[in-house]
Amino acid sequence: MKKFQITFKGQVYELDVEEISGAASAGKKAASSPAPAPTQAPAPKAAPAAVLAGAQTVLAPMPGKILAVNIKPGDSVKRGQVIFILEAMKMQNEIMANQDGKISKLNAVVGQTVSTGDVLAVLE
Numbered sequence: 001m002k003k004f005q006i007t008f009k010g011q012v013y014e015l016d017v018e019e020i021s022g023a024a025s026a027g028k029k030a031a032s033s034p035a036p037a038p039t040q041a042p043a044p045k046a047a048p049a050a051v052l053a054g055a056q057t058v059l060a061p062m063p064g065k066i067l068a069v070n071i072k073p074g075d076s077v078k079r080g081q082v083i084f085i086l087e088a089m090k091m092q093n094e095i096m097a098n099q100d101g102k103i104s105k106l107n108a109v110v111g112q113t114v115s116t117g118d119v120l121a122v123l124e
Contacts, residue, residue, distance in 0.1 A: 009115070056099050058121040060114040064088030069110055071121065075103045084108065084120055099123060 004015045068085035077083060077097040084095035101123035108120040 055104060056101065056123045057119045058083065058095065058098060058123065060086065060108075060116060060118040060120055061095070062086070062088045062093070063115050064093070064113070066108045066110055066112045066114060066120075067092060069106070069108060071103050071106065073103050073106050077101060077103060077123065086114070095120065097123065 002017050002019065004017060006013050006015065064086045065088075066084060067087045069083075070081075070085075071077060071083045077100065079097055079099050081097045082094045083097050083103075086093045086095050103121055104124045105122035106120075107118070107122075108114060114120065
């Protein structure tokens with residue numbers, strides 16, 4: 001048995017891999033096993049280093065595809081204003097500004113696929 005440690009999407013997994021010789025595996029069907037459990041709880045996603053102190057990030061609440069971007073850098077937004085439309089599981093979800101502010105950085109474009117926790121925009 002050989003032990004390997006891999007990191008996938010921020011989660012660390014420890015794998016035990018058994019080497020099988022060519023003669024031993026001939027004619028045998030490989031048994032599938034469930035995915036390994038993480039060896040530790042994943043750390044929460046941190047805001048990028050480029051985010052200024054006091055700035056607020058708008059995060060993707062779920063994985064999906066960006067259908068509309070209603071803002072551009074420099075725009076002023078109000079709390080609750082719809083700034084993105086995210087399609088997830090064939091439903092359109094409105095992503096709103098979480099505070100009043102000015103868009104200092106835009107990280108998402110129409111057609112982009114995002115994951116949960118991805119930073120879509122930064123508000124000052």
